[in-house]
Amino acid sequence: MADEAISIPNRPNAVERKTLIKLANSLYKSTHFTREETEKLLLTYRNLATVRLDKQKKTPNRLSGSKDESSYLIDRSHFRDLLHKSFGMTDDFLMDRVFKVFDEDSDSHLDQKEWIKGMSVFLRGNLEEKTKYCFRIYDLNDDGYLLRDELFYILKNSMIKQPTEEDPDEGTRDLVEITLKKLDADGDLRVSLDDYRTTVQKVPLLLEALGQCLPDKKQATVFLDDVFSQEGLR
Structure with missing residues (x-):
């Protein structure tokens, strides 16, 4: 403690x-x-x-x-x-x-x-309970989807910025696109719970793709x- x-x-x-x-x-x-x-x-x-x-x-x-x-x-x-x-x-x-x-x-x-x-x-x-739990943590506005802005906000806080970077947000934006591509199972440019569940069932290591919450x-x-x-x- x-x-x-x-x-x-x-x-x-x-x-x-x-x-x-x-x-x-x-x-x-x-x-x-x-x-x-x-x-x-x-x-x-x-x-x-x-x-x-x-x-x-x-x-x-x-x-x-x-x-x-x-x-x-x-x-x-x-x-x-x-x-x-x-x-x-x-x-x-x-x-x-x-x-x-x-x-x-x-x-x-x-x-x-x-x-x-x-x-x-x-x-x-179990995996289904943890999937719903993590999704709720990442769904910042509780609308049932993870959008680019939400992914950016979460990932920006987790990245270590280098003092020599001219645009420190560029690396975050690149990571957002990679993460979106991984999680967006149906390709509609937003991550629903079903998208997230489908991805996690295939690759359980992506359960905490946006940061530790378990x-x-x-x-x-x-x-x-x-x-x-x-x-x-x-």
Whole structure:
């Protein structure tokens, strides 16, 4: 975890345990997690959401003394810390896009259901789920297509510019044309979800053609091993 955001043991009381168990029971069947795994992911969520490290005092600072589970929310900054430290993500723009896809109700916080549902795809999703997930991240205006402007904007942020380049955008434009040619299966100069799916099914390595938005297998395994090693709710 980042220095500004740490997870420490924060055991729920009996009432909270009952609430979390009930929530896990209602969620796990629609995910790639078992009931016990879902419970432990909810515990991890709870600690991530309720603990901050005060930069000056270097001591835990609770967001709220309330026992209301609705007060346990993960904000954008804290989630980005997790993506960076646990999954090696470095692109600020793409990390914000990952947060946006997790944050289904667009309230700038992740609730428990959004956390579990998002992590199911992020950590254990099948190819179809990951295809839809990545496409949503790259589809900046949510219109169902990846257009040249969107490809340019994303790829421009990921390219390292050389100080001697007279036109630093020229290389990006060239890359946009190459990427469009690869992803545009039907040749209509825009990439639909069907185009993207067709391409990824043929060449799975192109799933993250526009930048990292998923963890690699080792990162996902290390994270889950850490989560599942903690004491459960029962």
